[in-house]
Amino acid sequence: MSDELLPTPPPGELSPIDEIPNASSLMNAKILGINNDGTTKLFKISDIKGDYKGQAVIETNPGSPVLAQFYSAKPGVYTHFKDADNLSLVIPAKVGDDFVLTAVLTFDGEHWSAMYSPIEISLEGYADRKAIDDNFNGTQEIVSKGKSFNTTLFPPSFYFNGDVFSGAGSPLGNPAIKFNIVKFTIKAQSTIITKVHVRITKNNRFGDVLGFKQLNGLSLAANTEHLITVVFDTVIDNTAGYQLYFEYAADQRTDTFGVGQSDHNPFPQSDFAISSYNMNGSMVFPLEQDTSTGPDLGTGVLVEFFNDEMVYTPNTKLLTEVNNEIVTAHPALPSLQETTDLLNKTSELIDVFESAEEPLLKAVSSYQDTSSTFSGWLAPIGSPQNFSGINFNVRARGTEVTAIYWQICKASDFSILASGTKVVSVPPATSKDIPIGFTQIVNAGNDELLFGYKANQFIDAFGVDTNEESIFPNPPFTIAHYVVNGNLEASFNPISSGQRNLWVQIGAFVTKAKPTEGFMERIQSEIDFPPPSGMFVPYxxxxxxxxxxxxxxxxxxxxxxxxxxxxxxxxxxxxxxxxxxxxxxxxxxxxxxxxxxxxxxxxxxxxxxxxxxxxxxxxxxxDTANGTGEALHINLFGDSTNAAGQPQQIIIDEQVTDPLDIIFQGSLGTAPNLFEGRGGWTIGDYAGAGRTFYKIPVTGLTTTPAPGAIYTNNSSTFGVREINVSSGTGYISIEKISGPNDPLTDGTLIKDSGTGDANIPYTGMSVVSGNPLWNPGTSAIDYSYYLTNRGLTMISGDIFGIHLGINDLYGSLDDESMQYNIDAMITLLKSILTKVHTAVPGINCAIMSPIMPSISQDAFGENGGTYQNRARYVRNIQSYQKRLILEFDNIDAETDKNFLIPWNAIIDTENNFPKQLVDANSRNTDQIVRYINAVHPVTPGYNQMGDQLKAFAKSIV
Structure with missing residues (x-):
């Protein structure tokens, strides 16, 4: 059709336009179309250009979509919406710890894609928010995660190594808890420990095994204390409060902690007396029975309980609202009405004892009278009114208490107001709170009342004599009567002398709603599932x-x-x-x-x-004026990043204008830049005997060898590591680089490269530890020995610094070896810090978070070919940095004068690492920039490290 044949439109009508006008919504708009035969038809714009198509459900079929069509959708699998791989779109209900509430399904002309943003509506988080609302004042404890149930570690104040123990067993009391983590401390004697097996049994060493764990592949340094953390594969449920028994067995000898019972015992309770042991490094349980009477009897075992479970106990109303959000997030859950009905059927009422009085003191700090045989007490408790609960403490003697009769009566005529018999479980040598609920006693006449109980087995007494100063904060309820024969039907006998104090709490039992464990497990199981395989989860x-x-x-x-x-x-x-x-x-x-x-x-x-x-x-x-007129010593240990005192040099260069006199200490370098940096060294090198060095006495030197100079002797090659030479006389320490042989006892070092005399004759070579902290006399690291041996001075307020971790983790090629190394590094690092603090009380320990590597993979290729790639190393070093933050970035660490310094954050890995111009390739001489060193910065990078160290120093003076 030619343009001449088109009819001329009337003025103002059907005028041609350049583009479709904008509209606020195209959802219901239509457009006129002309068919080939000249007929016309109105089309929805959404059918032509694409627009919002409404809410998609699982069965929705989009047909033949066009560009820009989209649907809203809930989590689920959409079989008719195919992605670029022709797979059904999957919208997860949960990503990590967050939930997906809604998504958008969009067509790009070829395939469908889903867009969604997870949000945080976790069960515990939601409950935490609601817990502060007055409408939810019935909410109980919402979450208990990582809680320590015995935060008092018995201190390793004393130890004996006269006996050859390699394991110990001890009762642990009766913590009525669920737990899956136990920490305890052992000290390796003269040999590295590689295996430790641990178990927990019920009642005694022959009881049912509740938890067992084998720790293999360890490397616990000799003559060193080690904190062992055991995570059992399953949670140990001891809510019944049974006596627990703990045993460990090592494959080498260990020292014991504590002192004998006849001496001053530093442990607060005798429950943790060693009752079994092994002496030969065997790993067989149960251990041998301890029948010794020597000074090790009564030795304490260092134990701490943890529980990393989440425990939820919200009330019914709260759970209903929580479930409402969960159902919205997860269509696979039942309807809200179904779940609410289920909740109403599966909640239970629990009675919780509440009291305004201070908690009872436990038997740990009370007096146990074992001179008489009694099983119960009756004591005046004053004239309480309107109470419906009472709580008291019982300590069983040699046999488990399984039943207790109790009564409350008037003192005037012994008429009973409330009584009953309660089934209990109080294991031997264990104390336990016994809460009792009953119909409210009004006591309108303000009568004086008596409370009494009788156990079916012998019990210990509590408190102190009435003529002694009481150690309890509560007013004493003086015992007036007692029972001696364990008979629940026997009468109370009056006490004529030697009265004790009975400790009782008066309170009330409050009924509260709590969902059953089954319901909570169902909720958790239905919302706690991983995202579909292969799905990208951003973090x-x-x-x-x-x-x-x-x-x-x-x-x-x-x-x-x-x-x-x-x-x-x-x-x-x-x-x-x-x-x-x-x-x-x-x-x-x-x-x-x-x-x-x-x-x-x-x-x-x-x-x-x-x-x-x-x-x-x-x-x-x-402020720059901090420390004016003061002197501060810094003793910095490290690896090759401090092997020439690099971070310190900028501080020294600017010292002339600084009012704080910073003095660096160390056995390496030249004053004023002294340090303890050794290329390739790890935390393990400094925490143990370290590497083997050869001490070479020298005389008559013309040119003293420089660190790093290379010499040969006896078919091997050696590097110069330490120099202690004055006027040509003294000694140098060398380390073998390659070759089969040690240097000859008497011989000549022949120079291969570097600075120094061409030939160095010597006599009397000796093998020594390369670790300056190692005391050969005690075969242990010793900071005091180091300071004395090297002629150095460090006092309270000075800084001991340590920058290590690069070499420890450079060789880790998978997560398993990385995590194993990090665990060992933390243990060894803490052992070094302990030795430093012991030697110099009040010293500040600065732990440098390891610097990040060069920004480019090229640097790793230049240094190691294909051995290690940057991404793997970054994962290693960042995992260690996270662990350092967990261990040392807290108020407790700073109180102990351990400070974490963020060297990882402050160094420019793009501009302050070595790089050079190189040919693009062998066929192209265009110059490109290539990074050439993975872990060693250039001088500006070291200066940034020095600036952060100086800023820290100024903050503590």
């Missing part, structure tokens, strides 16, 4: 300790890529920083302080507008 962790150090006049930077552990491309993250004294740039947060003070720092990281991580900490800015 971000911020690895930055809560305190950052800065100094007026010195720039400090926090590099975002250094502190983010994430599986999301950096460019896709939305990072939001709030700080009064900082400036946020694209890749870092910068501080250029002009005034001192402590300022809040907030960092939030979002992905697709969903908050994935948040950080709240402080920037501690110190």
């Amino acid at each position: 971000v962790n911020i690895i930055l300790n809560s305190k950052i150090y800065a100094l007026v006049g010195k720039q400090t930077n926090i590099y975002f890529k250094n502190i983010l552990d994430t599986n999301i491309a950096f460019d896709l993250l939305d990072i939001d920083v709030v700080c009064l004294v900082g400036t946020q740039y694209e890749k870092f947060l910068r501080f250029d302080p002009v005034a001192s003070g402590n300022f809040d720092v907030s960092i939030k990281v979002r992905y697709q507008n969903v908050l994935l991580a948040a950080y709240n900490g402080k920037i501690n800015i110190s």
Whole structure:
């Protein structure tokens, strides 16, 4: 059809337009179409261009969609919506700990995709929010996670090594708890321990085994205390309060802790007396019975209980609202009405004893009278009114108490107001609270009342004599009568002398609703499932300790890529920083302080507008005048990143203008830059005997060898590691680099490379430990020995620093070896810190979080070919950084003068690591930048490390 044949439109009608006009909604709009035969038809725009198609359900079939059509949808599997791999779209109900409530299904012209944003509506989180609402005042404890049930570790104040123990067994009391973690301390004697087996039994060492764990592949250094953490495969349920018995067996000898019962015993209770042992390194249970009477009898076992379960006990109304949200998030759950009906059927009423009085003191700190045989007491309890509950404490003697008769009566005529018999379980040598509920006693006449109980077995007495000072905070209820024969029907006998104090709580039992365990398990099982296999689950962790150090006049930077552990491309993250004294740039947060003070720092990281991580900490800015006129010694241990005192040099260079006199201490280097940095060394090297060095006496040297110089002798190659030479005389220490043989006892070192005389004759070579902390006299690390042996001085307030971890983790190629190494590193690091604090009370220990590596994989290829890749190493080192934060970024650590320094965060891995221009390839000489060292920065990077160290030093003076 030609343009001439088109009819001319009337004025104002059907005028041609350049584009379709905008509309607020195209959902119900239509457009006129012309068929080939000239007829016309109205079409929905949504059928042509695409638009919102409404709520999709599992059965929805989109037919033949067009570009930009979309549906809203709930979690589920949508078989008629195919993705790029022609697979059905899957919308999970849960991603990690968060829930998906709704999603959008979008067609891009070729395939469908689902977009959704998980939100946090976890059961415990929801309950926590509701718990503070007055409408939910019936809510009980919502969550108990990682709770320690015995936070008092019996201190290893004394130990004996005269006997050859390799394991011990001891009763642990009767904690009425569920737990799956036990911590205890052992001390390896002269041989490394590689295996420790642990078990917990019921009642005694021959009882039912409740928990058993084999710890193999260990490397517990000799002459060192080790905190052992055992995570049992299943939760040990001891809510019945049975006596527990604990045993461990090591494959080498261990020392025992504590002192004999005849001496001053540092342990607060005698329950933890060793009653079995093994002496030959066998791993067989039960252990041998201890019948000794020597000084080790009564030795304490160091034990701590933990429980990492989540325990939920919300009330009925609360659970109904929680379930409402869960059902919304997870269509596979039953309807809200069905679940509410189920809840009403499966909740139970529980009676909870409540009292305004202080809790009863346990038998741990009370007096046990074993000189008489009694099984019950009757005592005046004053004139309480309107009470419906009473709580008292019973300690069984040699036989389990299984029944207790109790009564409340008037003192005037012994008429009984309430009584009953309660079935209990109080194991031998164990104390237990016994709460009793009854119909409310009004006591309108304000009569004096008596409370009494009789046990069916012998019990111990509590309290102190009436003429002694009471150790209890509550007013004493003086015992007036007693029972001696364990007969529940026997009468009480009056006491004529030697009265004790009975400790009782008056209160009430409150009835509260609690869902049954079965219901809670059902709720948890239906919402706690992993996302579909292969599904991308985004995450971000911020690895930055809560305190950052800065100094007026010195720039400090926090590099975002250094502190983010994430599986999301950096460019896709939305990072939001709030700080009064900082400036946020694209890749870092910068501080250029002009005034001192402590300022809040907030960092939030979002992905697709969903908050994935948040950080709240402080920037501690110190004034340059801090420490004016004072002297501060710093003794920095490390690896090759401190093998030439690199981080210290900038502090030394600027010392002339600083009012604080910072003096570096160490056996390596040249004053004023002294240090303890050794290339390739690990925490394990410093925590034990270390590496083998050869001490070479020298005389008449013309040119003293420099560190790193290479010499040969006896068909082997050696590197110079330590130099102690004055006027050509002294000694050097060398380490074997390659070859089959040690150096000759008398011989000549022949130079291969480096600085030093070409030939060094010597006599009297000796083998020594390369670890300066190692005391050969005691075969243990000893900071006092180190200071004396090296002629150094460190006092209270000085700084012991340590930067290690790079070499420990560079060789970890999988998560299993990484985690094993990290656990060992933390144990060994703590042992070093303990030795330092013991030698110099009041010293400050600075733990440097290991620096991050070069930003490029090229550097790892240049250094090691294909041995290690950057992503694997970053996972290793960041996992260790997280663990350091967990262990040392807290008030307890700072109280112990252990401080975590964020070297990981403050170094520029893009601009302050070595790089050079190289040909693009063998066929192209265009110059490109290539990073050439993975873990060693250039001088500006070391200067950033030094700035952070100096800022910390200024913060503590």
